[in-house]
Amino acid sequence: MKNFRLISLLFLLLLIQSTKRVYSEQLLYTPNLIVDSKATTINDKDLKSVFNPKAGKLSSIIDKKEITQITKLKISGEISSKDIKYIGKMPNITLLDLSETTGDFEEFPLMPNLSELYLPKALLLKSWVEKSIGECTNIEVLSVCINEAKSAGYLRHYTYNYFSSLPKLRKVIVSNVLSAGVREHSGFNKTQEIDTLVFQTSKHDYVGFKPKVVIDENGKSILQKNDANDKNRFNGINILRDLGGSEKRNEHNEKNITLPNVEIVGKDFFRNSSIEKVTFSPYIKEIKTGAFDNCQSLSDIEFQSGTELLHINNCAFRDCNKLKTIRFNNKIDIEQSAFSGCLLDTVVFINDIENLHYQSFHYIKYVEFRNIPQKIDKDFSEFGYNIVAVPKGSRNQFINLGLSSDKIIEMGEKKKLNITVEKPGTILSSLPLKNLSSVESLTITGFLYETDLDIIKKCRALKYLDLSHTYITYSPEFLKKQQADTEALNFLFGLLEKGLDNEYRDKNISTNEYQANKALTYILQSATEFKEPEKNCCIPYNAFEGMPLLETVKLPLRAACIYREAFKNCINLKTVEFPPYLKTIVFSAFEGCTNLKKVILPQSVETIGEMAFGQCISLEQIELPKNLKKLGDKTFKDCIKLQEITFPEGLVEIPYGCISGCFRMNKIVIPKSVTKIGSWNDRQHNTHPVTADFYFKSSTPPTIKEGDFIRYGGKVHIPKGSITAYYNVMGDKVEYIEE
CATH class of the missing domain: 3.80.10 (Leucine-rich repeat, LRR (right-handed beta-alpha superhelix))
Structure with a gap:
């Protein structure tokens, strides 16, 4: 009996891992676990x-x-x-x-x-x-x-x-x-x-x-x-001829610093200072470790053209998080972690590169090489950049240096395309392979399969995508494979059910255990059941996930569903034009779109899935549709700039974690139809919990699980004559205002 239970449990765990399917709206969430292998040893007889x-x-x-x-x-x-x-x-x-x-x-x-x-x-x-x-x-x-x-x-x-x-x-x-x-x-x-x-x-x-x-x-x-x-901790400037040859650290209160004759900036010299701009000498030879570490106001550094080799040591510009663009006019040698913690938009290398360590940069959206470097660390292709622009005709040389071919674009290639695809699955007949890495603006008319979108996803430089006059569906091959996978799973479920029946018949498990296992089997089977996709067109799952530069997208006018993770981690996505007949947004569809500021959904939307807009940390405004009937768990989790939300009439439940981490949210409107508010909706973020104005439209308060929703207090606006009912649910943590 024990062996059977163990085997059943292992089977179910494996099955859950294998059911991350296209039509499921469920998300298995596992937090990161940080473990240090070094142990603390304590020897004591007591x-x-x-x-x-x-x-x-x-x-x-x-x-x-x-x-x-x-x-x-x-x-x-x-x-x-x-x-x-x-x-x-x-x-x-x-x-x-x-x-x-x-x-x-x-x-x-x-x-x-x-x-x-x-x-x-x-x-x-x-x-x-x-x-x-x-x-x-x-x-x-x-x-x-x-x-x-x-x-x-x-x-x-x-x-x-x-x-x-x-x-x-x-x-x-x-x-x-x-x-x-x-x-x-x-x-x-x-x-x-x-x-x-x-x-x-x-x-x-x-x-x-x-x-x-x-x-x-x-x-x-x-x-x-x-x-x-x-x-004397900050001593270390070697040569500072423009400041009279001083060899000790000078306290700079200026916002803009010019160093016209400086050859070496010493270790930790400007560390933690409030400078905003630095202009270096053409004679600059070395910027030592920590020289500008944690200069969090530094947004502009200028390197004048020079003939000297410039060494930038490790952590020289670490955590200069306002720094966005750098143009290196010198021949350079950049050590590990020199720009660690800097989220850079653009880095341009004008001159030669003697050495570029693979961890020199923490993150770069766009890198441009004007010359072919002598050496790039062999692992640089795995870190630090999204798009690499290289001189025309030099693609293969950069590939030989270890850079990923799908991230390389050659300067001077055509960047704007308008194509027509008459037959789905044939996009490469209209979109030449040579243009994939360079196209920045793409407008498509015609019919597409999910396989065509896989090709579009290779357009790493793509910023603007217009699909408004396309019709997108899943290919017959994809649907056939999904059907076959489902049939195989159903067969395994059948075996499991027979095993449970035999165990129960032989009295190896109790009635309660038998019923619980049968119920779990049914739930898992339902979650993995093959479902016919929308008859109308849709945005397939993972369609554009992780496209690094995509800023604007116009969705097909006839799209009825956006499937899971369709735009997940499109970190530069700013504008989405939704179709007028959209009904469903499946889980994590826009999760991690960190530049998305405003979302206006069409009134036709009825369902928004789990984490659909989770971790959209720039989202300031969202207008929920009047026909909305269901929200998934953690829908707006960690939307830290969202200040107010109005849930529409017809919504029955505000689910678990729907607005968790939205610590700036100070106005929440609850319609009469809402009868239940799930747990973990406390909006706390680190040490920044906020009180809020709650507007309840019903005279009967909803069930509030665990009291998280009003944990930090605030003002509760309620219909006249309902204060006793709300007090019995919320107690004295809030101020009641009858309206």
Whole structure:
């Protein structure tokens, strides 16, 4: 019996992974897990070590009789808020090691005797958890994961500084650093004095700390601090002839800096300054490590034509996030991470390149080479750019240097095309292969299959796409394959059902287990069932996913459905003209379109799927159609610029996480038809929860699951005479206004 259950479970897990299908509107979401392989070793004879195989079960592992005797505890396995709460009942604990646990918790108990705390290495702390740890004022040793996590297109940093309230803290162990290092905003006060800072990572950036000793991942001291060294930390400019030959750091308050005779800019020289523009000397030879690191106002750098080889060292312009365009007029050698953290639009290389490291740049939309470089790192093709423009006739030479052929365009090629496709599946008869990489504007008239869209997707430089006079459907071959896959799955489901029937007949499983497994089988079979696509034309799944430069698209006038992930991660998409008869937008259709600011949907739309507009971090306005009947979970998750939303009459439910992370949303209109509001709609983002004006049109309040919707309070506008009914649901967290 146990073997059958195990086999069934494995089969169902594999099946779920294989059911990411074209017509399904369901999304299996798995968050990223960050794990550091280096372990913290604690040797102590009084240390009690336990393994917790399942979150929430620690109380069954550690007997209540022991809780007053334990002083030092190490846990591995899984943990949850319930386990942490149980640990809080152990009054004599001085050391708690959770470094080898996984899971999450929502609170941390006050533990007055705790002096050493080793937090999970994959844990991204919430502000209220960090605050409660900060109240354990006897902590002397703290092991913490200092991270930044990408969400909705921006980077999440620890900014709470609650650890700065730990007066006895003398040793900090950094178990994992995926960000630029241990920086000022990492839970610690930037002037906080500690004795020892230990890294269990190869990154040793301790900006903002003032440790006496820094120890690297190999146990080696890498800094002995004294007052003299600290005062002269920014020394290092080698030659500064225009400023009288000074060899010490000068404090520059100017916004625009011109360095007409400078040959070398020293290490960390302008680091963290507020300059906006730098003009370099034609004699510039070297820009040293960290020279302009974290100059977050720097938006313009100008290199004058020169004959000298320019060396740009690692991290020289790191995190200059306003920098968008660079033209290199010198012969250059760029080291690893020189422009790390810079989201660049355009980089132009006018002169020769001696060396270009594959991680020199974090991200570039468009790279232009005026000459053929001597050397490009062999892995450069995997990082740092979307489109590469090269001199006409040099495509093969750049391919030989390791650049991806589908990203290369030759300058001078035709960029605007207007074509007609009379027979679906034959687009290459009208769109020559030589134009695929260079075309920027494409207008198509005629009939297309999903295979034609695969060709359009190879137009990496495409910015404007007009499909308004096309008719798009799935090809017969595609539909035949989908039908065959479904029949194969149905056969497997049939075998599984027979197995369940036999187990139940032989009394190896209970009636409840049998019914539950039968129900699960039915649900999975329904989710993978082959469905005939729209009779009208549609936008197939993944049709234009990830097209890096696409800005404007006009959809077919007769399109009735936009299938899953059709425009997912089109990061430059700004304008979409929707067809007048559109009915369905399937899940993740526009997820991650980070430049999409305004969406006006036609009144014909009835269904918007899960995460359809999730992580559209620039979205400021969306007009929901009057005929809308259903929204999927997390529809507008992390639309951080969306300030108001009006749900239309006829919508019955605001689903789970629909407006989660929309922390600027301050006006929410709920129609009479809405009877249920799902959980995780609290709009919180890091430390920025906002109150809001809620407009409820019904005298009967909807069911609000877990109270997330009004967690941070606000004003509730309700019909006259309904305050008692709403108070019974929402309590006193909000201000009621009867209208």
